[in-house]
Amino acid sequence: MGEGFQFFDIILFAAIAAFLVLRLRSVLGKRTGHEQRPGQDPFQPSRQRQQQGSDGSDRDTVVPMPGRAEDNGVTDEDLKKAADKAETPLSAGLTQIKLADRDFDEDGFAEGxxxxxxxxxxxxxQGDRKTLRQLLANDVxxxxxxxxxxxxxxxxxxxTTLVNIREAEIIEAELQNRTAFVTVKFVSxxxxxxxxxxxxxxxxDAEQVLDVTDIWTFARNTRSRDPNWTLVATRSPE
Structure with a gap:
């Protein structure tokens, strides 16, 4: 949690036992070990649900992920031109998000x-529903x-012991109707x-450290005064 990042107030297990284990894998991603690879992730919302963005609920959890909302006069044409000049879809998305939100910084976002x-x-x-409610979109x-x-x-x-987060890499970024979607691949x-x-x-096994890969998508309305980013989708790598 580096200083200088803007704070916001939001910001995953056999008959029953086996079912819970599978669900844990769905939530937390792909494990590399002796367990089976999880199937389709039921925790990933549809694209239509992603477009809803933050659920707007009150939050008292502080996690520094930069982004401040205000209309800075950037037009849709400005965003289109920026995307046309970008070399990759990722760079196009990041450029558009930065234009819509001048405070957005991908390195700071990844740290947050x-x-x-x-x-x-x-x-x-821990079964801490209150904290989860503050961080997750309704469907998730x-x-x-x-x-x-x-x-x-x-x-x-x-x-669960989170030993280390080795990687937090932004792999997708997109601006839809001024709502920013940023997808991060976590390797932990x-x-x-x-x-x-x-x-x-x-x-x-309490003695076994597993390598886990998760892919999470966060969303935020760049025109809103609410600086919160919300987790709107999770999935495992294909």
Whole structure:
């Protein structure tokens, strides 16, 4: 969390046990270890839902991800010309977002996204719905809450240790109707252990550090005075 980044007030497990394990993998991405590779991610909202952006709920969680909203006079034609000059779709998207929001900085955003990633991973493991509600769009939060409910009904607990975030790379960026969508690939080292009500290990190994890759999309309306970025989609690499 570097200084100088603007703060905003928002800113993922067998019959039942196996189901929870699969859901954990869906939330937290692809693990490299002895477990099976997850299938299609049910936690990724549709494109239509992504376009809704932030849900606008009150938040008291602070994570530094730069971006301030105000109409700076940039026209749609200005944005189109900037995109036409860019060499790649990623650079086009980043350029348009910077024009729409003069305070946006991709390096600062990536650093802030690390903080959001850590908070979401830990909150999911702890069943901290309040923190998740402040960080996630409605559809994503609903899926996380359902997974937590099912885990709790089974009398199970999840212990997650986020050892290290090795990488937080912006891989996609897009501006749609002045809503910015920024997708980050996280590569982290985690220890995940699922236990039953008696404390017996159902899944995982407390001595095994897993390499985990997650792809998350954050969104924010650049015309809004609300500086919050919201997690609107998660997926595993294909």
């Amino acid at each position: 996204a690390k903080g959001a990633f850590e908070m979401v991973v830990n909150a999911y493991a 939060y609903g899926d996380f809450e359902q997974a937590i409910d099912e885990r709790e009904k089974a009398g199970q607990t999840l212990e 080292e985690q220890i995940n252990v699922l236990k039953d009500a008696e404390g017996n290990v159902v899944e995982g």
